[in-house]
Amino acid sequence: MALEGCRCAEARRGGGPSVAEERFRGLLEAAPDAMVIVDDTGTIRLVNAQTEALFGFRREELLGHPVELLVPRRFRAHHTRHREGYAANRQVRPMGAGLELHGVRKDGTEFPVEISLSPLETSDGLLLSAAVRDVSDRKAAEAELTALYEQQRHIALTLQRSLMGTPPSIPGLATASRYRPATQGAGVGGDWFDLVPLGAGRVGVLIGDVMGRGLEAAAVMGQLRSAAHALAKTGMQPRQLMQALDTCVADLDVPDQLVTCCYLVIAPDTGTVTVCSAGHLPTLVAGPGGRVVRLDAPVNAPLGVGDVLYEQSRAEVPPGATLVLYTDGLIETPGSDIEERIGELTGVLDEFFTRTATPRLEAVADHVLAGMVPGAESHNDDVTLLLAQLPAAPVDCAVTDLPAVSSAVPEGRAFLRKTLCSWECAARADDALLLLSELLTNAVRHGEGPVTLRVCRTLTELTVEVGDRSPHLPRPRPRLAAKDAESRRGLLLVRALAAGWGVQPTDEGKTTWFTLKL
Template sequence: MNGPVTLFRESPEDPFSVTGAASAVLDHRGTVVGWGERAETLLGHRAEEIIGRSAAEVLLAPGDRDHVLDAVAACLECRGWFGIVPVVRADGDRVLLGVRARCVTRGSPDCEWFLVAAPAEAVIQWETDRSVLDGLFRRSPIGLAEHAPDLTVLRVNRPIARIGGVSAEQARGHRIGDFLVEEDARTIDDRLRQVLETGRPMIFTEQSCRLRADPARERFVSVSAFRMEDSEGQVLGVTQLVEDVTERHRARRRLALLDDAGARIGTTLDVTATARELTEVVVPALADCVSVDLLEPVSRGEEPSQDGLGPVRRTAAKSVVARSEQVQYPVGELIHFAPHTPQGTCLAEVRPVLVSHIEGIDGLSAVAHERARQAQEIGVHSVMLLPLAARGLVLGLVTLWRARHPEPFEDDDLTLAGEFAARAAVCIDNARRYTREHHAALNLQCRLLPAELPDLPAVDVAHQYIPAGAVAGVGGDWFDVIPLSGARVALVVGDVIGHGVDAAATMGRLRTAVHTLADLDMEPEEVLSHLDDLVHRLAAEQEANARDFPNDQVTGASCLYAVYDPVSRCCSVARAGHPPMAVVTPDGKAGFPDLPAGPPLGLGGLPFEAMEFDLPEGSLLALFTNGLIQTPCHDVDEALELLTAELSATTRPLAETARNVVDALLPARPTDDVALLIARTRVLASERVATWTLPAEASAASQARALMNDQLSAWQLEEMAFTTELIVSELVTNAYRYAGGPVTLRLIRGPCLICEVSDSSSTSPHLRRARSTDEGGRGLFLVAQLTERWGTRYGREGKTVWTEQALPTTAPAGAGVPGVSG
């Protein structure tokens, strides 16, 4: 108040305002003794015409008079009355007026009546509005509070009094901060003050509401507010409507968490990642600390025990509470829960355990065991344990703690956490099953790939095999380095269509077939032709078995087969639907030879073509599968540029080059298997190779022995002369006897002593055991006994029979290492 008197302008909506209502005064007999100007305007009766006359006779119609007088008589006991009265205007029209009558006295025993009247429509509307206001304060389920401009409480209704924990009378004169915790009260005060200052209403703002008397219980209210003003616009305060929406808020939050869990749990087929996703969904939305413990076999992707018993391994954990690591076991630790503990009960009986209120150190000892004291220090007061079970198998359990969050876990929280656990359990079981299959396929793949590559005189090699990520699974990519006769080497890279165990098994069959064909010393195009026939037959077998094995993958593959000769520096390459290999010369120039493409393996009946080219010593060959260059990170052209850039650094070690290629081209989780084989060519020095052409005459064998003995003396291998002489004599004699034409003898000193005899015949010698009566047939048997390996390879103009002998352990220094120039 600014002074002793406070003035208000009457509202134009008030039907009984001075400017809107008619007034009259009646004496105790009902005679009109006073008549207002508004009454004359409203009813048409002038004051001089109606004063002194009976109001009932002038203003009431004969048919209404008795009813009105009876109603008025019934209200006399209250010394006043209020109602709708039919009144006759001066022009004879009958109108309805809302009339209020109050008894007044002038010092005599008789009383007079002061009447105020207004049109019935306005009065009824006013009464309806008053009833709404009365209902808001007395019967509405929504809380209503009136605040003065200084935000003290003027009036509250019963619902908001219940929220505040006081009666409506006790709330008057207090502030919000007297009932709510400081943080929540300050937020509401700030918003109400903003409504007071700006006049803009606040609509449906959700707000935390914690009482000072019970700060652990968190409520949520929906608040709307508007500024109160009088008819002149003077601010009278602010009114807020408050609805308790705690249950609705929690239900909405639970639905949001379930939706979030559906999107975030199970995004990978990895057991550990799935457990970690569960912890990220739960904390801090539902719990302050959470841990996921899986039975030991499950953590390895194996089948758990049917009874759910056994040690568990802490697979994932998350907390927002300081020093929680003092209570929780670290990730990776093996834990043994006794059967009588809540954890043991949860696993054995496959049922959730809820401990809403943990009482004292004894209560904590039941769930935190030897770490109960630390749990008490960080404020743990509520815990839930839920089993992880799917498809009839117990996989582990989830433990949820509350320490910082003041409210204890409730049954609704247990239901929500159970939904999380059920979804996570199915995803973990899927991941476990996939992990088991993935490990089986990966182990099969790794066992079928070469464990160690041989040290060969032809090439220096390095390799990389990168299995596909979890989604795609292990594929059928492979590589091989196969030593051939004459110090040559076969470099092989292939790719089987599909993924999983089927692809790995098919890869193993093809790799075995390549080894067999390589031992036959076939040309690259012939090797691919035989592989094509094999893949075609495998596809036919799978098609025939499709009824019994409907999920079998269709067999198909690609392959690149290269043969390098370190003596001639010639490289012969053929490919079947495979990316071409990269060639980098010693000066760093990289390129991709335009090799004939050839169809993929398995189409059948189509020819393959090989390409030959000479390589300078120290050239780099890179054979790879398409997973290296077909990635989401790069298009093919960009990948090939990156590949050549990494290969051009020819001075780096091969193993480092192979790693750099993989790092530059592949993402962290490749979508396809990758096999990479890098080889640096070597050349056998001329002093380690001796070649002679012998005439087709009877003295060829003796000439061969003499030449051989001289060469072994030059190589300081005289102790090998006797056995080598027998071998050379037998091979040259057979060539002279059965082939005709000149004979070529070649000796190669590498890791072993290689002897080759070539002729123009295509007849293959066969090893047999001679009978006692046979005069011959023991030569090749003798050769086989004196050598480590022997065999025959065919060329375009004849054949070559070759043998390999181990060098003596007393050979001169360097005799047992690859004899390469440079």
């Protein structure tokens, strides 16, 4: 060859460059990228003007030298292996799929390049043509976009965690939770969970998932979480809360917005859990013996469908059992069957609870994530897991039914006095009897019979409940009663003397309760 110092076949016969050779040279010089042609030993045989401009070498300084002259020292071994392997299989590699490396200029300056290789068959053997493009500007733009993306992702995650809030620590209720944002896309989603102390030993547990990703889903989640928490604090039944949340979703005016949600009310004194699920995944229950089962609950449509009457159910759950609540990010994977994945989760839990007699919930949470989401950097949906271990049952509990007549007040007082004496709690008897008198009087005067009196004691607290069949909820009067008035004082006394008090609607009517510290 005889192109810029290379001798071609015609030059060896004494003639000048051929028409084909001149045409090839013209195409080479017209190429927008730096073109470097090497033989099968990696020796440079031909370059164009763009190569001189890009690398800062004169043409004669490159011809006849190893192509690794244009590669930083730390990359030369890798570059040589790639070039030799490429020469062996002789496959064309376009620029879009080119090997990204670093080039080095004559003055020692390194810069990122993209290389596209093509084999050239000649009468002298195989030559490799390398198109080299400086991608410094593109790399800088990509780095800027990456930094901007990470900044926006950090803002979005901070917003979501702020909207999700931190559930309160509830005495007697052991919990563990995990939240992992998605590693793909915006990262944030609409998952949330909450724990709501309802008084009288009862606890509300909420978990939900707003379909979709990004700030819009996080904003909807924040509104629904706040609304659900406020509604739960009123003591309303789970099905009533779901009905109210369904209206909230409709009022958000977000097209095609669907939300799954599950609300449970734990009542340790009766050993029951009341649950209403709006299209959410089934709650699992890990009993103290290790067996994991699904919590029986009616199948209701997700929130946002509209015109749905939500149903709830009540199940007996033994003290010390663990409720396992989660969102779809924990079990849904592309191409998987959701029932099979729930079965896998049940197996993971069953294995751990069977192996460990008294497992720590934090260890259970880590075990579940390791078994269900092993690729911590590859999940494309946010993952939420909540474990709640039911508190121990009250140390003592006594119940009696009374007629809705005036004689029920002294009968109830006598029952409470006798119960407190048998429990050796006489120190709080005076306060308890006074407050009970007020609740029983309200139930007899304004409620419907029969009246149920329940007294429960834990190691630190005494709870007294009065239930009747009237749905009308009592409330303290905004103004104090007159000195000679015989009514309008009861709930003000309860509020002043009790450690806590409240009213809880029930399917049969309502329950008014108060607690005293022991």
